[in-house]
Amino acid sequence: MYQYGPTHRGVHPTARGSPTEFDRRWRLEPADLVPAFDGEENPPRISDPVVEDGTVYVTVSGLVRQYHIVAVDGETGSVRWAKQVLDNGNHSEFVAHPTVTDGVVYVPLPEISDGSITQTVRAFDAATGRQLWQAGDGPALNGRVVAADGDLYLGREPLVALRSDGSVNWELADGDRRESDVSISTARWNWPVTVTEQRVYVPTGSGVCCIGRDGTYQWSRDLVYRDEIFSDGAQPYTPTVGRNVYITTGGFGRLSNGRLLALDPSDGSTVWDFQPPLDSDRRAELVREDKAAFAGVYSTPALVDETLYVVGAHVPEGSDSATSYLYAVDAESGELRWTSDAFANFTQRPPVVANGTAYVAHGERISAFDAQTGTELTYWETDGVVRLLAITDSILYGSTRSYLYAFGEAPSG
Numbered sequence: 001m002y003q004y005g006p007t008h009r010g011v012h013p014t015a016r017g018s019p020t021e022f023d024r025r026w027r028l029e030p031a032d033l034v035p036a037f038d039g040e041e042n043p044p045r046i047s048d049p050v051v052e053d054g055t056v057y058v059t060v061s062g063l064v065r066q067y068h069i070v071a072v073d074g075e076t077g078s079v080r081w082a083k084q085v086l087d088n089g090n091h092s093e094f095v096a097h098p099t100v101t102d103g104v105v106y107v108p109l110p111e112i113s114d115g116s117i118t119q120t121v122r123a124f125d126a127a128t129g130r131q132l133w134q135a136g137d138g139p140a141l142n143g144r145v146v147a148a149d150g151d152l153y154l155g156r157e158p159l160v161a162l163r164s165d166g167s168v169n170w171e172l173a174d175g176d177r178r179e180s181d182v183s184i185s186t187a188r189w190n191w192p193v194t195v196t197e198q199r200v201y202v203p204t205g206s207g208v209c210c211i212g213r214d215g216t217y218q219w220s221r222d223l224v225y226r227d228e229i230f231s232d233g234a235q236p237y238t239p240t241v242g243r244n245v246y247i248t249t250g251g252f253g254r255l256s257n258g259r260l261l262a263l264d265p266s267d268g269s270t271v272w273d274f275q276p277p278l279d280s281d282r283r284a285e286l287v288r289e290d291k292a293a294f295a296g297v298y299s300t301p302a303l304v305d306e307t308l309y310v311v312g313a314h315v316p317e318g319s320d321s322a323t324s325y326l327y328a329v330d331a332e333s334g335e336l337r338w339t340s341d342a343f344a345n346f347t348q349r350p351p352v353v354a355n356g357t358a359y360v361a362h363g364e365r366i367s368a369f370d371a372q373t374g375t376e377l378t379y380w381e382t383d384g385v386v387r388l389l390a391i392t393d394s395i396l397y398g399s400t401r402s403y404l405y406a407f408g409e410a411p412s413g
Contacts, residue, residue: 001050001099002388003300003350006148006195007241010302010309015354017394017409019368020378025395025406026077030060033070033404034082037062045095046404048388049397052100052126055080056390056397058404059096059107067096067109069124074395077406083129085109085122099145100126104164106145108154121145121154123166135166148195151213155193155202161215170215191238191300194245199265201245203236208247210268221268223249223261237348238300239263242331244271246308248297258296260310262334272334276314276327297327300350302358304371306331309351309358316342326351326360326369340374343367354391361386366398366407380407 003010030037030044037044037060044062051057056072067086072079086109099106105124123132136154146153151169152162161169194201199218202209207223223236239247244262262271276295297312308329313322324347326340345363352359357377358369366386367379384400391397395408 001101001147002048002097002144002192002238003240003302003352006146008192008194008238008300008350009240009242009304010300010350010352011304012352012354012391012393015391015393017355019357019359019396021409022368022378022380022396022407023410024380025075025408025411027406028072028077028404029402030062032077033058033072033079034060034068034084043402045401046399047095047097049390049399049404050098050100051390051392051397052103054392055126056404056406057098057100057105057126058399059098061094061096067107069098069105069107069129071126071129072404074392074397074406075411081129083124083131085124085131086111097144099147101147103127104132106147106152108145119154121152121162121166133166135162136160136168144192146192146195149197151195153193153195153200155191159193159200159202159211159215161200161213172211172215172217194239194241196241196265201239201241201247203238203247205235208236208239208245208263208268210245210265219268221263223247237298237350240301240303240308241265242303244331246301246303246331248299248301248310248312258298258312260297260301260308260329260334262331274327274329274334274336276312276325276339277336295322298348301329302351302353303331304353307337307371309353309371311347311349311351311360311362313346322346324362326358326374328371328374338374340369341376343376343379349386349388352389352391359389359391359396361389361398364400366396380405 047059049056054074056074061067068084070082094110096107103126105126111118122134150164154160158171200211207221209220210218237248239245249259260274295314297310299311301308301310308331313324315322323342328337347362349361356371358371360367364382368377386398389398398405
């Protein structure tokens with residue numbers, strides 16, 4: 001599942017192995033996953049990987065041969081099964097990212113009929129690829145299914161909660177909200193909702209909505225930030241939930257002002273507010289000189305014990321241009337614990353943490369940082385921009401549009 005569970009803390013609790021001993025185990029392209037894609041004129045797309053019980057699951061989509069779900073042996077890279085799941089046309093902008101839990105793979109898929117595009121959720125047996133059920137229809141968007149306690153959630157308008165058999169538990173349309181609530185019709189559907197025992201948190205185009213597990217509105221926050229220099233539209237990412245709700249709020253650009261907020265889960269009030277170091281005088285000077293005034297964070301944070309890990313950028317002292325960093329922030333106080341070694345590429349990808357190491361995908365590179373100090377331990381190059389990462393006990397997985405990668409220690413023997 002996205003960031004290891006419905007609260008999206010981004011930590012693997014039992015991983016082992018040292019990233020300094022990792023090397024590329026294997027690399028697969030679409031034709032390795034689905035032979036029918038060999039020679040495809042329009043390059044297929046590989047989704048973000050998800051892993052369960054040693055198997056890596058991805059979808060592969062092309063403009064001609066449609067969507068396939070593929071299960072890959074995580075150790076060897078051999079294909080365990082591949083199943084074509086759509087053959088009625090394709091929305092080229094739609095990437096179907098799978099979710100797997102308790103032996104079932106859930107995929108939101110586009111359906112095309114009479115020129116219109118809708119979205120359904122399909123469930124497949126993780127061991128065989130056999131379709132178990134198909135449910136719902138709604139806007140065809142880059143959503144992800146979030147599974148929690150036997151229920152399934154797909155962020156869209158209306159927001160839908162399904163039972164594990166595909167039947168509808170409840171739907172919440174924008175018209176059901178109170179007048180003061182942030183509209184869920186602007187929900188950032190390419191980012192999944194976050195689910196706890198009592199609540200569902202929905203990132204929107206300007207803030208966040210909190211909805212009870214029974215489908216009733218509880219509260220909402222407009223997170224647009226303004227000061228004497230900036231008037232930034234908020235572009236919240238999927239929140240992480242621990243003691244508080246931790247959410248980043250900024251878009252990105254020359255005048256971007258992304259912030260990390262801790263919100264009280266009961267009413268959405270601000271507990272603390274963090275922004276990377278760039279004092280207001282320096283920021284104003286950069287703006288007047290029409291130079292980059294980056295100082296923001298731009299990803300779902302990972303949460304390990306009482307430390308948040310979040311990627312972002314700021315303009316370091318003595319420089320006129322922004323540099324990307326990983327920040328470690330105290331989850332209770334919002335104080336900065338450390339700033340990592342700088343890395344080359346701006347990224348919105350959330351970090352994942354395992355065995356004392358924080359992994360960040362940025363551009364055509366994956367970097368491993370010491371989770372206690374921020375020192376870069378090693379990195380790996382890829383062919384293409386890496387999206388989300390997944391890790392098992394001892395292997396790190398990542399995908400670009402055209403390749404699926406595995407990095408880890410060499411297999412014994």
